[in-house]
Amino acid sequence: MKCARCLLQLQGLRLVGQSASSAAQYGTLLQSASSTQLNFLHNTQHQVLRRFHGSPACAKSRPVRAEVINEDNKKSDGSLVTYDNLFEQVTKEAKTKATFIKVVNVFLKRDVRRRGHVEFIYAALKKMPEFGVERDLEVYNKLLDVFPKEVFVPVNFVQRMFNHYPRQQECGVQILEQMENYGIMPNIETKVLLVQIFGLKGHPMRKYQRIMYWFPKFKHINPFPIPQQLPEDPVDLARLSLTRIANDRDAKVTVYQLPCTDITESGEQITLPHVIGIQSPSQMELLAKHNPSKPVFVEGPFPLWLRKTCVYYYILRADPTPPDEKVEEPYDPERCFFYPLQLDLDLDRDLGEEESFDVEDLDEGPVFAMCMTSREDEATLNQWISGLQQNNPILGQVPTLFRLDARPKELQGAADTESGHHHQRPDPETQREERQTEKEIVEDEPPRRSQGMKQ
Amino acid sequence: MSLPTIPRVPSARLLSSLLLHQQRRLLLPSIAPLSAPTRLIHAEYRRPGKPKENRWRKVNIDFSKGVEGIKKNFTLLKNEFFDRWVGPEGKPILEHMLEQNRVVWEFRGPESLEHWTLSSDREVGGQSEVYLKLGRNSNTCFLYGTLNSTPPRDGETRYSGYCTMRSKQPLASFDRKKHHDWSSFNTLHLRVRGDGRPWMINLATETYFSHQKDDIYSYFLYTRGGPYWQDVKIPFSKFFLSYRGRIHDTQHPLLVDKVNSIGFTLGDKADGPFQLEIDFIGVCKDYAHTEECAYEMYKRNPEV
Numbered sequence: 030m031k032c033a034r035c036l037l038q039l040q041g042l043r044l045v046g047q048s049a050s051s052a053a054q055y056g057t058l059l060q061s062a063s064s065t066q067l068n069f070l071h072n073t074q075h076q077v078l079r080r081f082h083g084s085p086a087c088a089k090s091r092p093v094r095a096e097v098i099n100e101d102n103k104k105s106d107g108s109l110v111t112y113d114n115l116f117e118q119v120t121k122e123a124k125t126k127a128t129f130i131k132v133v134n135v136f137l138k139r140d141v142r143r144r145g146h147v148e149f150i151y152a153a154l155k156k157m158p159e160f161g162v163e164r165d166l167e168v169y170n171k172l173l174d175v176f177p178k179e180v181f182v183p184v185n186f187v188q189r190m191f192n193h194y195p196r197q198q199e200c201g202v203q204i205l206e207q208m209e210n211y212g213i214m215p216n217i218e219t220k221v222l223l224v225q226i227f228g229l230k231g232h233p234m235r236k237y238q239r240i241m242y243w244f245p246k247f248k249h250i251n252p253f254p255i256p257q258q259l260p261e262d263p264v265d266l267a268r269l270s271l272t273r274i275a276n277d278r279d280a281k282v283t284v285y286q287l288p289c290t291d292i293t294e295s296g297e298q299i300t301l302p303h304v305i306g307i308q309s310p311s312q313m314e315l316l317a318k319h320n321p322s323k324p325v326f327v328e329g330p331f332p333l334w335l336r337k338t339c340v341y342y343y344i345l346r347a348d349p350t351p352p353d354e355k356v357e358e359p360y361d362p363e364r365c366f367f368y369p370l371q372l373d374l375d376l377d378r379d380l381g382e383e384e385s386f387d388v389e390d391l392d393e394g395p396v397f398a399m400c401m402t403s404r405e406d407e408a409t410l411n412q413w414i415s416g417l418q419q420n421n422p423i424l425g426q427v428p429t430l431f432r433l434d435a436r437p438k439e440l441q442g443a444a445d446t447e448s449g450h451h452h453q454r455p456d457p458e459t460q461r462e463e464r465q466t467e468k469e470i471v472e473d474e475p476p477r478r479s480q481g482m483k484q
Numbered sequence: 485m486s487l488p489t490i491p492r493v494p495s496a497r498l499l500s501s502l503l504l505h506q507q508r509r510l511l512l513p514s515i516a517p518l519s520a521p522t523r524l525i526h527a528e529y530r531r532p533g534k535p536k537e538n539r540w541r542k543v544n545i546d547f548s549k550g551v552e553g554i555k556k557n558f559t560l561l562k563n564e565f566f567d568r569w570v571g572p573e574g575k576p577i578l579e580h581m582l583e584q585n586r587v588v589w590e591f592r593g594p595e596s597l598e599h600w601t602l603s604s605d606r607e608v609g610g611q612s613e614v615y616l617k618l619g620r621n622s623n624t625c626f627l628y629g630t631l632n633s634t635p636p637r638d639g640e641t642r643y644s645g646y647c648t649m650r651s652k653q654p655l656a657s658f659d660r661k662k663h664h665d666w667s668s669f670n671t672l673h674l675r676v677r678g679d680g681r682p683w684m685i686n687l688a689t690e691t692y693f694s695h696q697k698d699d700i701y702s703y704f705l706y707t708r709g710g711p712y713w714q715d716v717k718i719p720f721s722k723f724f725l726s727y728r729g730r731i732h733d734t735q736h737p738l739l740v741d742k743v744n745s746i747g748f749t750l751g752d753k754a755d756g757p758f759q760l761e762i763d764f765i766g767v768c769k770d771y772a773h774t775e776e777c778a779y780e781m782y783k784r785n786p787e788v
Contacts (some may be wrong), residue, residue, distance in 0.1 A: 253706055396712070
């Protein structure tokens with residue numbers, strides 16, 4: 030090893046001597062025989078010569094600057110050092126895409142043969158989320174670029190049969206698998222790189238083909254698509270989620286209060302939460318038809334997941350009308366001119382024409398409105414109700430009960446009227462007062478009062 | 485050409501069969517031990533490193549259980565015998581031939597929850613939880629829990645965070661396997677109310693070869709979230725074949741005449757609580773749907 034080094038140093042000097050014209054330069058080179066300078070020369074020669082004997086001094090820990098690559102720190106103890114070191118050194122700076130690419134460039138420039146590229150790539154794949162580049166296709170292509178080209182391409186059928194360079198193929202597959210996990214579609218550059226590195230008939234190519242077959246098939250199958258970039262503004266986010274759950278395109282979103290921070294005279298900072306509600310015309314009709322003697326409930330918070338964020342919403346609903354009180358309203362024939370809404374034919378329908386399922390229709394009571402707010406307490410919800418009252422005057426006469434829960438739970442049903450009575454007990458007499466919004470604020474204590482609540 | 489290492493994404497089916505067996509041991513009255521199908525016990529997945537369990541310690545021989553077992557099995561046998569006089573599968577032949585819709589799973593009481601097995605990545609050392617209970621009105625089932633995708637620190641598992649609910653295999657008298665025969669239907673119809681998370685519906689069919697044991701036909705169930713119920717209709721032609729979590733290259737249409745179980749899986753890498761309410765699961769025949777398989781069936785992976 031040492032002899033090879035010396036040989037190459039001499040070779041390097043000779044080459045320098047040939048290329049440099051002035052003898053003075055040669056002289057200075059001989060005189061300044063410090064190891065750093067020689068090694069620096071050494072390194073430049075590396076890029077020119079292909080060295081077949083001895084390995085370059087693999088410095089495992091290096092400074093990050095790609096311009097000056099020092100080969101001084103050769104570890105003589107021979108301990109196993111992982112490639113995470115390179116990434117950890119960058120942690121002192123900001124962890125961005127630029128620094129990530131810089132680290133990869135350091136590795137690339139270090140050795141033309143790219144020794145240890147498999148471990149480096151595995152370390153890089155693990156570090157990607159920290160740098161925030163896990164959804165960036167360019168970075169994946171750059172990582173694929175780390176592989177030396179044309180070395181792993183099988184040349185004949187025997188090599189193709191016997192899983193040529195299995196470790197590298199597995200590494201390539203893992204890069205593609207991380208891409209697949211994050212849902213990133215590879216592009217033509219990826220394909221070209223894969224062909225150059227592994228050839229057309231390797232496992233990474235197969236994986237690429239599978240990704241290119243299945244991803245387009247499943248890209249648009251979500252009937253309720255969520256945008257990749259959710260709005261940052263909580264008001265916009267609330268608007269998006271409320272229109273999503275409203276199930277009605279005529280539903281109107283009303284912003285009852287925008288979030289703002291006020292400073293009162295005493296110097297206190299009051300943050301007002303945002304209150305956004307949604308109500309559709311059919312819901313308004315249902316509320317108008319609601320029996321004022323029956324209470325309406327504000328229930329919540331219920332969770333709604335949008336990709337990785339969970340938002341909570343509240344609903345205003347009532348118990349379903351018991352069957353004896355149901356009034357069948359006749360269909361208005363002028364509602365639809367294209368086809369009759371109600372047919373009174375006396376045709377015999379066969380078993381083969383029975384098109385509905387034999388299940389009882391679940392009637393959980395009408396939902397009148399939904400809202401989302403950032404601060405989840407009765408005062409804010411009161412604001413919502415008063416805002417709703419402007420469009421639905423019946424709310425002034427109907428008692429409103431608050432069934433809030435510290436934790437989200439499922440909707441309560443009609444069978445749970447016991448707990449409903451429980452809540453009404455505190456204030457039964459004042460229910461009949463007209464023109465006065467009644468708010469009986471009752472909080473649910475999870476395990477005790479209501480039956481069957483989520484534990 | 486096979487790759488040396490396959491990343492461990494254990495299939496829910498193997499693990500639910502493990503949980504199934506545990507449940508049978510703990511909760512359900514076990515019939516005389518010899519009638520417990522030995523195939524199920526063999527099929528349990530034993531994680532490398534876990535000590536082998538002595539099968540005979542689990543056996544619980546009790547006279548009252550034996551009597552219950554005899555009663556149950558002979559009632560089933562009697563029903564099977566006399567049902568044939570009514571018609572195929574106990575329904576009159578006209579109804580069997582002409583039915584358009586059939587409700588397969590309903591949740592109208594606590595005994596309906598006995599048909600379902602729950603599983604989560606707790607089995608492999610993860611921290612997700614999943615629970616099932618009856619919803620309000622005792623008319624729906626409520627599947628809820630928490631998802632946690634930190635992988636267990638055992639050096640071999642790389643991804644984690646899943647929860648599943650799977651229906652148990654229908655059993656005839658004396659614990660013989662029975663299959664769902666949906667040959668006259670072509671669409672799966674569910675009424676669910678989720679919280680916006682994407683779920684996966686898995687159908688497991690009866691297979692001939694033991695290698696095909698973990699063949700699962702899956703499709704996605706996207707929930708909208710919100711207080712309204714969502715009707716989901718998925719034709720059987722849309723289900724794609726996957727094995728142990730990896731989608732298969734050669735696809736073929738789902739064979740509906742011997743369906744063993746249906747399952748719902750959540751694994752969307754979003755840590756946090758989840759909930760799903762299911763009203764009913766049924767199958768129906770959609771005359772307008774004539775597709776056999778939504779995926780190309782020609783050979784797409786020529787030999788290397």
